[in-house]
Amino acid sequence: METRVELWPSRSSEDVETAIRAAYKQVLGNPHVMESERLVQAESQLASGTITVREFVRAIGQSEFYRSRYFEKCSPYRFVELNFMHFLGRAPLSQAEVSEHIVRCVAEGYAAEIDSYIDSAEYQANFGENTVPFYRRVSETGRNQVGYNRLFAIDRGPAQVSSAVKSSQLVSAVAANTANAIKPSKATVVGSGTEKRFKIVVRGSKFDSPRRISTTEYIVPASKMTPQIQRINRTSGKIVSITEIA
Numbered sequence: 267m268e269t270r271v272e273l274w275p276s277r278s279s280e281d282v283e284t285a286i287r288a289a290y291k292q293v294l295g296n297p298h299v300m301e302s303e304r305l306v307q308a309e310s311q312l313a314s315g316t317i318t319v320r321e322f323v324r325a326i327g328q329s330e331f332y333r334s335r336y337f338e339k340c341s342p343y344r345f346v347e348l349n350f351m352h353f354l355g356r357a358p359l360s361q362a363e364v365s366e367h368i369v370r371c372v373a374e375g376y377a378a379e380i381d382s383y384i385d386s387a388e389y390q391a392n393f394g395e396n397t398v399p400f401y402r403r404v405s406e407t408g409r410n411q412v413g414y415n416r417l418f419a420i421d422r423g424p425a426q427v428s429s430a431v432k433s434s435q436l437v438s439a440v441a442a443n444t445a446n447a448i449k450p451s452k453a454t455v456v457g458s459g460t461e462k463r464f465k466i467v468v469r470g471s472k473f474d475s476p477r478r479i480s481t482t483e484y485i486v487p488a489s490k491m492t493p494q495i496q497r498i499n500r501t502s503g504k505i506v507s508i509t510e511i512a
Contacts, residue, residue, distance in 0.1 A: 271398040273312075273319050282313045288398040289319065293326040293352050294335075303331050318395040320384060327353065327380040337376055342368050342495050353383035355392065355402040365508040372495065372505045463487050467506040468498055481506070 271288040273281060286309055290299050308325035311317040317325075326332060336345050346367045350358045358364050371379040383389060393399050466484045482503075486494045491508075498505060 269400055271400075272396050273398075274396060275315065279313070285319060285398055286312065286322070289323055289326060292355075292399050293323055294332060295348065295352060297331075297335075299331075305329060319398055320389070320393065320395045323353070323399060324381070324384045327384065328377060332380075333376060341491070342371065343491065345371070349379070349383055351401070353380075353399055354386070354388055355399050361509065368495070368508055369505050372499055464491060465507075465509050466491075466494060466498070467508075468503040469506050470503055 269288075271285050273285040277285075290297075290304075305322075305325055308317065308322055312319070312322045336348055340348065343364065346364050347358055349367065350356055350363075358367075367379060367382065370382060389399075392402065464486055466486065468482045468484065484494060484498075495505070
């Protein structure tokens with residue numbers, strides 16, 4: 267069963283504190299938040315009704331706490347799959363979803379990537395302005411059942427802290443459009459014959475050698491995606507798409 271925490275205009279101070287704790291736990295991935303790391307101004311605005319729960323969630327996502335733990339220290343794939351879990355309460359369902367968010371993050375920046383979840387129609391339909399996001403484990407109309415196993419692969423229960431795992435847990439399953447087995451997740455086995463490969467299409471790249479064409483394609487194994495994306499990001503190259511290849 268999902269735990270829904272809603273905050274309405276008739277709330278008490280205890281209700282506000284419950285919503286704040288629930289939002290930190292969900293969005294930050296069950297961390298220990300020290301007093302010095304709390305968003306005092308945003309908490310005060312939520313308590314006074316100046317901002318809604320949705321805007322408080324946005325403030326957490328845009329915070330240095332979230333950025334430093336998930337954007338700066340995790341692989342791009344891991345960052346995106348955790349964003350889906352933290353803000354939408356589900357795992358990514360397709361390679362197209364993941365690629366869209368990686369491209370947005372590179373092209374538009376960190377803030378735009380976070381806002382894209384919170385401003386989405388999916389977020390509004392499931393959580394609205396007053397509900398703290400939660401893990402959506404039950405069946406939903408029009409939602410692929412493969413998402414249940416994938417969510418279990420990246421959410422291993424109340425003892426898990428999201429920041430403890432830096433590498434993607436879904437890269438192979440999402441790329442191949444297969445279900446994850448419900449078992450302790452393992453990283454891709456580098457050098458195995460089954461390691462997935464991806465094609466990254468880049469426009470305007472300036473490294474490797476002078477180029478007379480505007481678009482370049484890079485074929486990389488899953489284990490090399492992070493350094494390749496970082497390398498592209500350090501140049502003027504713009505990632506157009508990321509797709510899994512046979």
